[in-house]
Amino acid sequence: xxxxxGLHLRVLALACEWAIVVAAGVLLAQQASLTxxxxxxxxxxxxxxxxxxxxxxxxxxxxGAAVPYVVSVTIEPAEGGRRWLHLxxxxxxxxxxxxxKFTVVGDGPPRRTASxxxxxxxxxxxxxxxxxxxxxxxxxxxxxxxxQCSVVPDEEPQSGEGxxxxxxxxxxxxxxxxxxxxxxxxxxxxxxxxxxxxx
Amino acid sequence: MAQHAGGRDxxxxxxxxxxxxxxxxxxxxxxxxxxxxxxxxxxxVGRKYDRAAANDLAARLRKELRGYSxxxxxxxxxxxxxxxxxxxxxxxxxxxxxRAAPFIYHSQESFSLDLGPAFQTHHNYVxxxxxxxxxxxxxxxxxxRLRYEHRRVGTDVVQxxxxxxxxxxxxxxxxxxxxxxxxxxxxxxxxxxxxxPSVSVLPVNGVTLxxxxxxxxxxxxxxxxxxxxxxxxxxxxQLQRVVVAGAGYRQEINADYSLRRAAPSLESDFDxxxxxxxxxxxxxxxxxxxxxxxxxxxxxxxxPLFERFSIGNSFLLRGWDKFxxxxxxxxxxxxxxxxxxxxxxxxxxxxxxxxxxxxxxTVRHSIGIxxxxxxxxxxxxxxxxxxxxxxxxxxxxxxxxxxx
Numbered sequence: 151x152x153x154x155x156g157l158h159l160r161v162l163a164l165a166c167e168w169a170i171v172v173a174a175g176v177l178l179a180q181q182a183s184l185t186x187x188x189x190x191x192x193x194x195x196x197x198x199x200x201x202x203x204x205x206x207x208x209x210x211x212x213x214g215a216a217v218p219y220v221v222s223v224t225i226e227p228a229e230g231g232r233r234w235l236h237l238x239x240x241x242x243x244x245x246x247x248x249x250x251k252f253t254v255v256g257d258g259p260p261r262r263t264a265s266x267x268x269x270x271x272x273x274x275x276x277x278x279x280x281x282x283x284x285x286x287x288x289x290x291x292x293x294x295x296x297x298q299c300s301v302v303p304d305e306e307p308q309s310g311e312g313x314x315x316x317x318x319x320x321x322x323x324x325x326x327x328x329x330x331x332x333x334x335x336x337x338x339x340x341x342x343x344x345x346x347x348x349x
Numbered sequence: 350m351a352q353h354a355g356g357r358d359x360x361x362x363x364x365x366x367x368x369x370x371x372x373x374x375x376x377x378x379x380x381x382x383x384x385x386x387x388x389x390x391x392x393x394v395g396r397k398y399d400r401a402a403a404n405d406l407a408a409r410l411r412k413e414l415r416g417y418s419x420x421x422x423x424x425x426x427x428x429x430x431x432x433x434x435x436x437x438x439x440x441x442x443x444x445x446x447x448r449a450a451p452f453i454y455h456s457q458e459s460f461s462l463d464l465g466p467a468f469q470t471h472h473n474y475v476x477x478x479x480x481x482x483x484x485x486x487x488x489x490x491x492x493x494r495l496r497y498e499h500r501r502v503g504t505d506v507v508q509x510x511x512x513x514x515x516x517x518x519x520x521x522x523x524x525x526x527x528x529x530x531x532x533x534x535x536x537x538x539x540x541x542x543x544x545x546p547s548v549s550v551l552p553v554n555g556v557t558l559x560x561x562x563x564x565x566x567x568x569x570x571x572x573x574x575x576x577x578x579x580x581x582x583x584x585x586x587q588l589q590r591v592v593v594a595g596a597g598y599r600q601e602i603n604a605d606y607s608l609r610r611a612a613p614s615l616e617s618d619f620d621x622x623x624x625x626x627x628x629x630x631x632x633x634x635x636x637x638x639x640x641x642x643x644x645x646x647x648x649x650x651x652x653p654l655f656e657r658f659s660i661g662n663s664f665l666l667r668g669w670d671k672f673x674x675x676x677x678x679x680x681x682x683x684x685x686x687x688x689x690x691x692x693x694x695x696x697x698x699x700x701x702x703x704x705x706x707x708x709x710x711t712v713r714h715s716i717g718i719x720x721x722x723x724x725x726x727x728x729x730x731x732x733x734x735x736x737x738x739x740x741x742x743x744x745x746x747x748x749x750x751x752x753x
Contacts, residue, residue, distance in 0.1 A: 213420075214362075214422075214423025215421070216361050242361035242362075244361060245363070247425050255359075
């Protein structure tokens with residue numbers, strides 16, 4: 151092997167290493183993660199790269215439909231066992247066709263509405279609506295926080311025809327129902343004592 | 350960002366404050382949808398956008414347009430604070446359904462039915478059906494039909510199809526009695542088999558040209574001549590046009606020319622040429638429809654019974670019994686019909702004749718009333734009560750059913 155070819159190979163190997171490092175960095179930067187902060191007697195959750203206004207639900211929203219989501223927060227011991235806390239709320243999101251902004255209605259109680267939101271602001275508003283109380287958590291035990299979000303599937307339209315031959319054929323030739331979109335994030339193990347109060 | 354507490358009954362969809370400017374169908378012509386559903390669609394115009402109402406209409410469209418998928422699309426309107434609703438209709442690529450049409454009851458001919466599964470995938474269509482029909486021909490055809498079509502042979506304008514039929518025809522006493530007195534007409538057969546491959550070309554929208562062959566075997570059950578072949582070259586030209594003019598006028602034109610030529614050169618035992626021209630024209634405006642229908646046909650040569658023209662059924666010369674008109678049909682046909690409809694209510698006047706060459710034609714008339722389910726020239730459900738116009742035996746004929 152001539153020195154010139156060896157140099158080329160070393161440059162190529164170096165370029166590959168850098169490409170791998172950059173790709174890994176990009177992938178890590180795009181990785182969704184859950185951040186948990188303490189704000190007084192409540193925990194505040196924020197999800198980096200956690201987007202549920204995307205894909206098919208976003209297409210439905212841009213078609214003038216209102217899409218119902220269920221968002222839940224579960225806190226359980228890091229070592230496993232019965233959960234300590236579970237909060238859940240239903241939100242209905244719609245996209246204003248004229249203003250091109252999102253409106254979110256939280257079922258509550260109480261029922262609350264936020265309008266003129268960007269997609270990111272609408273997602274944040276939903277997460278901000280679920281703030282677990284610190285008092286429900288033991289101060290010295292480590293725990294994990296699980297954030298889940300799913301689209302509430304449409305109710306199956308009722309034909310009202312009863313058991314007819316065509317209804318049976320329709321039933322058997324129907325494609326299997328698609329699973330509604332679902333998103334989930336899990337925090338790293340945390341301890342209440344380690345969380346700084348960011349009031 | 351604006352935040353506020355909302356009422357429980359308030360529609361959570363922010364677009365519900367906008368007015369509907371327009372409702373339309375994309376993918377099919379509006380005439381393919383029933384009038385009541387069309388009216389309900391247009392009833393949304395001028396009202397506040399209601400997604401539940403739009404979804405309900407989409408569900409009704411899916412139910413009515415079997416084999417199609419329907420999606421609701423909503424877009425900004427042309428006017429401020431207005432939206433347009435579009436129902437996107439797309440034919441399902443893989444569809445299995447049961448075809449149960451035509452289904453016809455005629456009080457003198459009893460039931461006629463074609464029933465069986467049909468499957469469509471991509472551009473292929475396959476159907477198998479059991480049929481028992483006594484409406485159109487002089488015989489009651491009971492048997493099986495198997496059909497395959499490929500609806501895109503390299504290009505959208507070429508289609509191929511092949512059909513195989515196996516029938517056990519039965520003939521009524523008036524036909525058998527008349528046959529005994531007409532030795533020039535080929536007799537009654539016990540089995541009829543048909544193999545008919547064809548190629549269709551659709552050069553422009555609404556025009557279909559089909560050429561093929563119809564290879565039919567007739568089993569007469571007679572030891573001297575047990576079977577005979579009716580091998581014919583076939584050609585069909587179809588025209589369908591819908592013209593929507595100003596002031597709400599809509600014209601629909603369907604025209605069909607059919608040629609069948611059986612000749613010894615095709616190894617046929619029969620030698621005949623059959624021409625049939627059919628035309629249907631409707632002019633409608635809002636709830637009113639005026640329809641004109643006509644048929645002209647001629648056969649030269651000795652054609653078997655299934656080729657002979659017959660009137661006095663649920664569609665042609667309603668109110669008459671075809672065996673009273675001509676138990677052996679005729680080699681000439683001239684027929685016309687006028688109808689007026691207001692909503693589903695219909696009155697009609699039919700007139701026409703079938704006769705043989707070198708014989709005198711007798712024109713017969715009938716009148717009737719009915720209900721029809723679809724405001725198009727042909728097809729859809731119907732209920733009719735028709736009377737023959739004559740001095741004796743003016744009994745009503747009741748007909749109902751669904752046509753393709």
